[in-house]
Structures are given as structure tokens and as C-alpha cells.
Amino acid sequence: MLKINGLTVSHGAIRALDNVSFSVEKGGLTAVIGSNGAGKTTLMRTLSGLKSADSGSATWNDHNLLHGKPEHHVRQGVSHVSEGKSVVAQLSVEENLDLGALWRRNPAEAKKSKAEVFELFPRLHERREQQADTLSGGERQMLAISRAYMARPQLLLLDEPSLGLAPLVIEQIFQSIRHIVDSMGVTVVLVEQNAMGALRIADFGVVLNLGTIAAWGRASDLIADPAVRTAYLGF
Amino acid sequence: MSQFLDMFLIGISAASIYALMAISMVLVWRSTRVVNFAQAGMALLSAYIGYELVSRTGNFWISLPLAMILGAAFSAFIEFFLMRTLLKHSNQGPIAAIAPIIATLGLLGVIRAVIGFIWGHGDVQLEAPLSKVGYKFGDTTLFIGPMGLFVICFVVALLLVVTIVFQKTNIGLALRASAYAPEIAQLSGIRVSGIRTLGWAIAGAAGAAAGILQTVNGTGGLTPESLEFSLLLVFGFIAAVIGGLESLPGAVLGAVILGLVLAFVQIYISGTLVFIVAFILLLAVLILRPQGFLGSKAGRRA
């Protein structure tokens, strides 16, 4: 279970997250939505160890997420796909996948994860020899998610996977994320600008506004809430 | 014809040493975004250590790999204690851009002074383990003999090992990923700071090999203020810049181009012009093709 309590994070004089508290049950898909500058990306970067917090706490099971470097959290089952196609452009598709599992000591298990990834995204299998920067935007996002999946995460933090993609591709990526949650037992926190799309596939939703939580609950309840609808869903 | 062959051989044997030097500068640049101007000083220190090892063990063939290991350890030590502190502290203000450069210069000065303290300023001789008399074919004597041939073969073997390590092993994958995209490497569970130290260590080993081979293949004499080593730094830097400062094959290509051009100048024009030509080549590359010949486009300027 992911527990966040009183989390406060600043960029210099600007407070990006102010006393944010919420929790995520194991095995679900939680969408974090909100407008530009609401603190969504800051939240992700803090949870994965890229950014340090001022105060508060964040734990995954018994593991303290506010202490230690990102590579440490990965080893504890928390993987983060950062904003903007987080793949190494100069490496091939297969190398990117191997990179994700590099720290795992058991090559047989890593191989199994790779087979699962190729089953989920057959396109990556076709292009496994190609350099990552020759892929399309959607394929890169698939690769980024797959790279994180190769670390066999229990908690997967996805930052705007739909950014800059065509609606059809977004739909496909969202379905894959749902699949990762349902069939592979991974807990996912999904940060999205595309609020409606994200809430539709999510179990729970968190609405951030200027660094504080504006609403929090079941995704279906949020979609039904008139205040959330007008402010964030645009109708 | 024999003059042309000589030019080729001189060029290639010089290039093999420039290549090692360039590779060590590229490795350091890739891992910490610092051009290590102390690289030649570290190579010089390794050559002195090589001399010390040879005089203790009496065996060059054991001393060479030993000195390379010590060079790697020293380089890792510098990264761990000096560079990490530096990059943590001096990351603000106008000094931030020049602090690492200044620090490597300071390191160069310290190394030279320490060499002076330990070995003095007199000429120290590191004898070549093989004959330097050129091979004879009929009535022509080639420029290189067994020693020169060994240098070329050793460097080629070393380059092969480096290529295999970088392209085929897990460590190599971690090294490449950390160089291209440190944040993504971190998010993939790679201990990037450790990988940086490793990059410096490999650079130290390559630099140590460059220092020792340069010495035994040349006059064998060593002094703390060695102009030869200062020039080695410049030529290694130029080779790395020709290749784009980012790419290992680029560094080797740059070294070969530089070696052949300088050999051509030396044989067909005048030995006094070697440095001037190298400097003009550097300026020309920086102005006409700042990303180098095998480098990526971004990041040369600003």
C-alpha cells in the first residue's frame, strides 16, 4: 500500500506540493489529474527519489520513499516512467529492455519478463534491433513502460504516457496499462493531463490543484461529481 | 614508396597512443561531463610507476598490466574524492562552468610536484623491453621494429576488449546508458555514481597504458615537466574533439586522422610545423564541424 502523508515539496521559493495526503490500495490503478502546474510531475519525481521533499512522509509497504536514491527504490519494487518517453535514444529497443532488468540477479526471470513484454507489445519484438530514436512516439512510450516493467515493479509510476500521442495510440496505451494492472498484479499510479481518459480506465482518482488535493475518491464518483466535471473534465 | 610507407607507419604508431589518450578523455567526459586536463599528468605518473615497477620486478610484461591497474585505482580515487565533492559544491555562479576545468589543472600541478618530490627532476629512463631497430625487407629498413609492432598490436587488442565490454556486456550497457541518459539509468536501477567511478577507472587504465607505451616507444626518458606528455594531452584532446568528444569509435578515428596528418607534415613538409598544423586542425574542426565527425549534434556550444 502506498501511503502519502502531509507531503510538502518546494522548487526554491515556490511550493509545488503543500501538505498532500492520500493512499493507494495494492493492485489498483489510481489516476492523478489536474491542470498544468498542479504538482503532478513533482509528486512522481518525489516518490521515485529524483526530488527531495521538505516534510511529510511517503511509504510503499514498509519502504520509505523519501529516503535514498531512485536506484534504491527500483530495487524495492517502485519503478518510475518519467515524463516524455523515458527511453535511452542511443540504445536499441532490446538494450533498453535489458537496461530495465540489469540490476536483477536472475537472468532467467529477466528473460521471462522480456517475453511478457513482447507479448504485450508485439511491435517492440518486431523492432527489437532498432535504435530507440527511430521509433514512433507511441512505440517509444510502449518501450518506456516496458523498460520500467522489466524491473518487475510492484508499484509503477507513470508520468503522462499520453503526451503528444494520437487518440488511437493513447487508447492502445491505456488498454495496456489496464492490462498490466489486471493480469500482472502491478499497482499503477498514472499522472495524466488527459483527465477523462485516465479516469475512465482508473479505479481511483486524485485531483490536484496548485499543490493541494482538491478531490479524491473512486474514479466513477469523480466522473459523476459536477464540480470535478466542470473544473477538470471540461463539460 | 618507402617514404610513403614510413609515413603510414609513423602515423599509425603515433595514432595508437593518441587513441588511448583520446579514449580516456572521452570516457571521463561521458561519465562526468568534465574534460580531464590532468589526464596526461596521470599518464606521466603511471609511466613513473611503471619505471618503478620495472626496476623492482625486472619484468616489463608484469609491470605494464600492474601499472594499468594502479592507474585505474588512482583515477577512481580522484573521481570519488575530488570530483564528487567539487560537483556538489561548485554548482552555482560563473565559477560552475570553469570549476571542474580549474580543478583538473590543479590536479595536474599537484601530480607534477609530487613526481618532482619522489623522483626528482633528473632524467629517469624506462628502457624498452623490445628492440626498436626497424624490420628489414631486402634493402629497405622499415620505420618500426618489434617494439613499435607490439605497441600497435597491444593498442588494437585493448581497443577490441573495450569494444566488446561496451557493446556486449551488462557493465558496458550500464556505462553507455549512464553516459547518454543518467536519469533514465537511475530510474532503471543502475547505481549511476558507481558507474561514473568505473568510467574514470577505465580511463585511468587506458591513460596509464598510453603513458608507458609512449615512453618505451620514444626515448624512454621521463621528466616531471615533460613537453612530450603535454603534447600528448593536446593531441589526445584534438583526437577526441575530431571524433566528437562523445564517441569511442570517433576518438579512435580522430587519432588515426591526426596521426596520419601529422606524419605527413613531418615527412613531406617540416617537423617544426607539426604543432601548428595540429592546432589549425583543432580550430578548423571546432569551427567547421563542432560536433565532430562521429558525435551527436547537440551540446557543442553554449
Added chain:
Amino acid sequence: MLKKHPLITFIFFGVVLYLISNRLDELLVYQGATVGIFVIAIASLILLTGYSGQVSLGHGALMAIGAYAAALLRIHYNAPVWLTFVVAVLAAAVGGALLGLAAARLSGPYLAGTTLALAIGLPSIANQFSIFGGEQGLSFDIGFPPASLGEDFTQYKWYFWISWSAALIAMYWLRHVLNSRYGRSWRAVRSNDVAAELAGIHVGRNKVLAFTISAGLAGLAGALLGMTISLVSPGVYPLLLSFSLATGAVLAGVTTLGGVMIGAVILVAIPEIALAIANRYGGSETIITNLPGLLVSGLLILTVLLSPNGPVEQMHARHAKRAKSGKASHSPVELTLRVGSKTWSTKK
């Protein structure tokens, strides 16, 4: 006083120096002359690094260019002394402009490497052409002080006068330049060259100009240095000189001209300190030859690690901090940002 009446301050400073020079013994007068020379050289480097954001590890080479030009002019045409210094400035400035044309396109490590290459290579070039006198170099004799200064006016005092006149004039002029339109443009380029470009500053031209002026000053310092030892040779302008200048600039603090004296005095003092230490430990030859290099380099590393922006800047920072903590409302800029119901403020 410096802010309101710079000219008077500089003249006052000159008079003080003149009075001091009459009381010191010969050796100190000679070292004082060297301090004046380093003031010019370090100022030229600070101008380049601190004000225009460029790096040069090759200022020793630019000093050599100025010095060789002056010496050649003196030897072959027996030119008057003041003219040789003017030519030294011009020759180095031309060299600097050429280098600056390339440098304006480069940044950080590339520029550092290129200038370092120059510092390493230039002496070896001088060695190979007979006109430069090879390893022995050229003699550079400015002659005796004018008889009108009196019988007991020594040669060293004459050097001291010339060096410090040059240093005071150079610093006065430099201060003027830095407060002018150009100085402001350089600072703008340094802090953000894209923004400067968008604000209509011609970044490339400004960088070349900074390099040219800096090189000219370095050439002047080079000729003066040749003067004090009556010799211009590769050995007078070794790589260590370029490093020492970098050390001096970092010690002085690259962001301000205020610390040049600190840097210059330390550079002149280091060999003396080394000698004193060596004598204490039996005057060993090894210590005398190696300790100065170790001190210069060690100091360089320590300064970069402990006080990267120099002691003067650090004092300013501490001062500002104290003023701030004393009274909260004295904070220079208070920023309050209000969006919707939320407020961010720099005010605590």
C-alpha cells in the same frame, strides 16, 4: 570613495605606492613590481572569465606574444620603451582577436582545451624559429632610469614605477570599460547568452571584444614581466605561468576585480613562502623546486572546493546574509505570487 571619485582614488593609491617604494629595500621593491604585473594579468583573466564567461588557460601564451613583440621591436628598431609596450598590447590584442573569433563559437571545455593547447605549443614554436632566439630567447633591455630622477634612483625602483603606472592606468581604464555599455553587455552575455541575444546584444561580437581587450592587457603584463628580468624566452612564460594566473584569478574571485591584489600578492608570495619552508627543512633542492608548484596547485584545488567564487565574493555574501537576517524587511526583493486562493512569497 572609489565609487564617487575613482580618479582621485587611483591617484591617491599611486602616491601611497610611491611613498612606500621609497622606504622598501631593493628586493621588496622588485617583488612589488611583480605584484603590479600580476595585477594586470589577473585582471585580464577576470575580465574574460568573470565578466564575459569565457575561459582561457593560455594567457601565459598571450603574455609571451606581447613580450616577444616588444623585445623584437626594441632589438631591431631600438624603439622607445613606451612604444614597445604599446606594440606589446597591440600584438597580443591581434592574437587575442584571432583566438577570440574561434573562441566566441566555443564553450567551456572546448575553449579551455584550445587555449591550453596554445599555452603548451607556443613555447615550442618559439624554440624552432631563429628570429625568436630559440631556448635562450631575446634580451629585453629598457635601459637605465632617466638621469633626472637622481643618482640613487635604482633600476628596480624604475621597474616598480613603470609596472605600477601601467597597472594603475590599466585598472582605471578597465573599471571604466566595465561600467560602460560593453561591461553591462558582457555581464548580460555571461549570465544568459540567449536572453542577451534576444535583448539585442550581439553576443559573438561582445565575446570577441572581451577576448581582444583581455589579450591586450595580458600582452602588456607579458612585456612588463620580460622587462623585470631583461629577458624574453620560452622559459619565462611556461605552462606554470598560465596555471598561476588561473590560480590568481580564482583566489581573487572571478566575479569581481576587487580581489586582484589578493591574487597577485599571493602569487608573488608563494615562491618566497616555499623558500622559507625549504630553508626550515634544511634548504633541500627538491623542496625548493617542487614546493611552489605544489602550493599553487594545491591552493587552486582548495579554493575551488571551499570558496569557489573567491574570498571577496564570499565576504560579500556573508555580509548580505547578515544584513538580511538582521531585519527581515531588508530583503532586497520581495516576491509574492498569488494565484487563485494560494499565495507564494519569498517573505518568511
